[in-house]
Amino acid sequence: MTRRRLTIAVAVLVAAMASVGTVLAWMAGVSTAHYPEVSDGDTRIAGAYTITTHDGSWMALATLAAVITVVAVFIAAQAVWPRRPLRRWSDPVDSPGSSAP
Numbered sequence: 001m002t003r004r005r006l007t008i009a010v011a012v013l014v015a016a017m018a019s020v021g022t023v024l025a026w027m028a029g030v031s032t033a034h035y036p037e038v039s040d041g042d043t044r045i046a047g048a049y050t051i052t053t054h055d056g057s058w059m060a061l062a063t064l065a066a067v068i069t070v071v072a073v074f075i076a077a078q079a080v081w082p083r084r085p086l087r088r089w090s091d092p093v094d095s096p097g098s099s100a101p
Contacts, residue, residue: 005079005080006079006080008079009080010076012075012079013076016069016072019068020068023061023064023065023068024065
């Protein structure tokens with residue numbers, strides 16, 4: 001494993017953790033942020049919206065976090081253990097049907 005591949009893998013995993021953390025922090029913030037009670041005793045929820053356990057938003061955001069994680073792990077695994085060698089931009093690309101000298 002080269003240093004370049006390890007760097008790619010770590011960068012992808014850190015980016016995934018940051019994005020998943022952002023999704024989870026948003027979920028926690030929306031579900032727990034309350035405005036002070038108003039005169040009629042009603043509690044206002046931030047943005048006039050709250051996430052409840054039966055709301056589909058929980059599942060959508062949890063699914064988004066899971067997809068981000070799976071894609072990041074796949075990209076990191078391909079960087080560390082590629083199915084074929086990585087090409088450099090300067091390497092010639094062989095087209096089908098052409099004969100290389």
